[in-house]
Amino acid sequence: MKFSVSEENYIKNIYHLQQQSDLVNTNSLANELQTKAASVTDMLKKLQMKKLLDYEKYKGFRLSTKGNKVAINIVRRHRLWEYFLVTKLGFEWDKVHAIAEDLEHVSNQDLIQKLDSFLNYPQTDPHGDPIPDGDGKIPVIHQLSIADVTEKKKVIVSSVANQSPAMLELLNHYHINIGTELKINQRFSFDESIEIKVGKYAACIISKPVAKNIFVHHE
Amino acid sequence: MKFSVSEENYIKNIYHLQQQSDLVNTNSLANELQTKAASVTDMLKKLQMKKLLDYEKYKGFRLSTKGNKVAINIVRRHRLWEYFLVTKLGFEWDKVHAIAEDLEHVSNQDLIQKLDSFLNYPQTDPHGDPIPDGDGKIPVIHQLSIADVTEKKKVIVSSVANQSPAMLELLNHYHINIGTELKINQRFSFDESIEIKVGKYAACIISKPVAKNIFVHHE
DNA sequence: ATTAAATTTTAGTCAAATCTAAAAAATATA
DNA sequence: TATATTTTTTAGATTTGACTAAAATTTAAT
Ligand SMILES: [Mn+2]
Ligand SMILES: [Mn+2]
Ligand SMILES: [Mn+2]
Ligand SMILES: [Mn+2]
Numbered sequence: 001m002k003f004s005v006s007e008e009n010y011i012k013n014i015y016h017l018q019q020q021s022d023l024v025n026t027n028s029l030a031n032e033l034q035t036k037a038a039s040v041t042d043m044l045k046k047l048q049m050k051k052l053l054d055y056e057k058y059k060g061f062r063l064s065t066k067g068n069k070v071a072i073n074i075v076r077r078h079r080l081w082e083y084f085l086v087t088k089l090g091f092e093w094d095k096v097h098a099i100a101e102d103l104e105h106v107s108n109q110d111l112i113q114k115l116d117s118f119l120n121y122p123q124t125d126p127h128g129d130p131i132p133d134g135d136g137k138i139p140v141i142h143q144l145s146i147a148d149v150t151e152k153k154k155v156i157v158s159s160v161a162n163q164s165p166a167m168l169e170l171l172n173h174y175h176i177n178i179g180t181e182l183k184i185n186q187r188f189s190f191d192e193s194i195e196i197k198v199g200k201y202a203a204c205i206i207s208k209p210v211a212k213n214i215f216v217h218h219e
Numbered sequence: 220m221k222f223s224v225s226e227e228n229y230i231k232n233i234y235h236l237q238q239q240s241d242l243v244n245t246n247s248l249a250n251e252l253q254t255k256a257a258s259v260t261d262m263l264k265k266l267q268m269k270k271l272l273d274y275e276k277y278k279g280f281r282l283s284t285k286g287n288k289v290a291i292n293i294v295r296r297h298r299l300w301e302y303f304l305v306t307k308l309g310f311e312w313d314k315v316h317a318i319a320e321d322l323e324h325v326s327n328q329d330l331i332q333k334l335d336s337f338l339n340y341p342q343t344d345p346h347g348d349p350i351p352d353g354d355g356k357i358p359v360i361h362q363l364s365i366a367d368v369t370e371k372k373k374v375i376v377s378s379v380a381n382q383s384p385a386m387l388e389l390l391n392h393y394h395i396n397i398g399t400e401l402k403i404n405q406r407f408s409f410d411e412s413i414e415i416k417v418g419k420y421a422a423c424i425i426s427k428p429v430a431k432n433i434f435v436h437h438e
Numbered sequence: 439a440t441t442a443a444a445t446t447t448t449a450g451t452c453a454a455a456t457c458t459a460a461a462a463a464a465t466a467t468a
Numbered sequence: 469t470a471t472a473t474t475t476t477t478t479a480g481a482t483t484t485g486a487c488t489a490a491a492a493t494t495t496a497a498t
Contacts, residue, residue, distance in 0.1 A: 006455065026476055039456055041477055046454090058463055058476060089333040102325045108318050114308040225485060245446055258486055260447055265484095277446060277493055 001070075005105045008074050009033060010043050011052060012104075014063055015071035023060040069136055076132040078104040079125035080115050086126040087119070093126040093178065094168035128159025128178045128215065143215040146184060146194065147208065154183050155216035162213045170210065175201055182216065220289075224324045227293050228252060229262050230271060231323075233282055234290035242279040288355055295351040297323040298344035299334050305345040306338070312345040312397065313387035347378025347397045347434065362434040365403060365413065366427065373402050374435035381432045389429065394420055401435065 003011070013032045017024045026044070030037045044061055047053040052067035063071055081103040085096040113134060123139045124130055130139045143158045157180045160171065171177070175198050185195040185203055192208040206214075222230070232251045236243045245263070249256045263280055266272040271286035282290055300322040304315040332353060335341075342358045343349055349358045362377045376399045379390065390396070394417050404414040404422055411427040425433075 004454080027474095035455095036457065037476060038458080038478080042455075085330075089330070089337050091329075091333065095329075099325070099327050099330050102327070103322075106318070106321045106325070108321070110310075110314075111304075111308070111318050114310065118308050223484080246444090254485095255487065256446060257448080257488080261485075 002107070003070065006043070007047065008070075008105055008107075010040075010047065011063070011067060011071045012074045012078070014053070014061070015068070015075065018062060023062055025060050072132045072136045072138070073107075074104055076134075076136075077107065077112055079129060079131040080112060080119065080122070082125045082127070083119055083122045083131065084115065087122075094165065094172065096126060097163065124159070124178075126178060127163050128157070142218045144218040145212050146182065146196070146214045146216055147192075147211040149184050149216060151184050151186055154181060156181055157214060158217045159215045160213055161215065167210075167213065171214075174198055174204060174206065176214065221326070222289065225262070226266065227289075227324055227326075229259075229266060230282070230286060230290045231293045231297070233272070233280070234287070234294065237281060242281055244279050291351045291355045291357070292326075293323055295353075295355075296326065296331055298348060298350040299331060299338065299341070301344045301346070302338055302341045302350065303334065306341075313384065313391065315345060316382065343378070343397075345397060346382050347376070361437045363437040364431050365401065365415070365433045365435055366411075366430040368403050368435060370403055370405055373400060375400055376433060377436045378434045379432055380434065386429075386432065390433075393417055393423060393425065395433065 010029070010033065013029060014024055017028055017032060026037050026040050030040045033040070044053060044055050047067065048055045048061075052064055052070060053061050054064050055061035078100045081100040082096045085091040085099060086093055091099075116134065121133070122131055124141060128141070128143075130141050132138045141158060145161075146155065149155055157176060157178055159178065160167065176182070181199055183197040185197060187194050188205075192211075193205050194208075194211050195203055195205050197203045229248070229252065232248060233243055236247055236251060245256050245259050249259045252259070263272060263274050266286065267274045267280075271283055271289060272280050273283050274280035297319045300319040301315045304310040304318060305312055310318075335353065340352070341350055343360060347360070347362075349360050351357045360377060364380075365374065368374055376395060376397055378397065379386065395401070400418055402416040404416060406413050407424075411430075412424050413427075413430050414422055414424050416422045
């Protein structure tokens with residue numbers, strides 16, 4: 001089944017909001033999509049008609065099994081293109097999201113299958129997020145926030161939860177990337193900030209909110 | 220300046236029709252776009268407003284200098300993606316057009332520049348058509364229809380004028396591809412058909428209309 | 439030069455996706 | 469519990485791109 005760009009954007013963003021809370025509400029989706037609540041309500045009715053959504057007026061909504069499958073496919077396309085843009089075209093990891101936002105809607109099955117094969121079936125995108133396979137299975141990446149890592153441990157950055165431009169700008173400033181090696185030096189109880197050593201750079205201190213968003217591999 | 224997918228499709232198809240005759244008429248564009256003449260007239264007015272078109276009611280229309288630049292950029296994107304799909308993803312040359320039809324509308328300048336570089340600045344797409352460079356310059360490919368080639372000559376197929384699925388199906392049947400070596404054996408005056416030898420396959424006869432559409436390199 | 443035929447444009451609808459303003463329902467507060 | 473606030477939905481309007489049917493114009497044929 002084929003969906004419009006607009007429908008796909010709604011479906012994908014509902015999917016992302018469901019990662020935080022099972023039931024999604026109108027305003028948070030409107031905010032996510034930079035649109036108005038009234039527009040969201042209109043689209044919700046349409047998606048419910050198409051059996052993509054479980055929706056009860058004034059209560060909230062969540063993707064149906066069918067809607068979830070569609071969402072995972074869009075996420076798959078988005079992340080494969082992001083991986084392509086970084087590893088093949090040489091984009092910086094903080095520049096690829098907007099472009100993938102368009103490419104994800106080119107939904108030829110054969111194209112995505114061949115792209116996946118060309119890229120050698122990557123497990124995660126440039127931000128460390130897992131790439132669903134052709135059957136919709138999502139690889140489990142074992143990871144831990146550095147807010148919770150034992151002191152003096154050396155770890156490898158595997159993903160970043162908040163991927164806003166502001167966060168990516170800060171991470172670039174700290175020279176932190178996916179794959180970067182970090183050492184957790186010490187924790188300061190006053191503000192729960194953490195001193196870390198990034199690769200060969202001088203040690204620096206990151207705040208609690210930043211630390212919570214940086215995840216590292218965990219065997 | 221950003222244009223809608225619909226606007227871009229109109230612009231590109233006007234460009235292609237202009238390769239055959241300088242002035243384009245409403246019905247032929249409607250036919251090309253599989254739409255109705257009334258819809259075309261509506262869009263013509265809009266494109267004229269945006270200074271992309273020189274248009275006189277009931278007379279016909281052609282792209283303005285500005286419109287031509289936009290068209291060449293769309294053609295560039297289309298052909299680069301086609302080249303990518305065949306050389307990197309392993310698609311057959313007769314399967315890429317429909318996909319490139321979507322990809323051509325993802326119009327991030329940086330993306331296309333990096334894609335071009337990744338592909339090593341190809342001169343022609345998988346159908347032998349020239350790929351405009353970043354400044355809109357179109358490489359001149361010296362070629363000749365095999366309807367006009369001297370007998371007994373060995374030549375290399377460089378492009379195919381008619382790229383309809385029906386034509387591509389026939390060419391596959393004859394084992395003719397871009398880059399294929401052909402020998403022109405003899406011409407038959409009755410119907411102007413031509414006997415050719417394709418690579419190592421047994422000699423076969425192609426009709427005049429087919430021959431006129433197959434072009435070969437010409438130094 | 440008339441008339442007939444083909445082409446093109448206009449007029450009026452329609453569907454998708456958006457918006458603002460107002461009404462309805464749910465939630466929070468006194 | 470009654471009232472105020474917030475959230476969500478409805479009602480009605482707008483824009484884009486498409487359509488059909490009818491009118492206008494051009495081109496072809498008597
Ligand atoms: Mn998108
Ligand atoms: Mn990502
Ligand atoms: Mn197109
Ligand atoms: Mn082509």
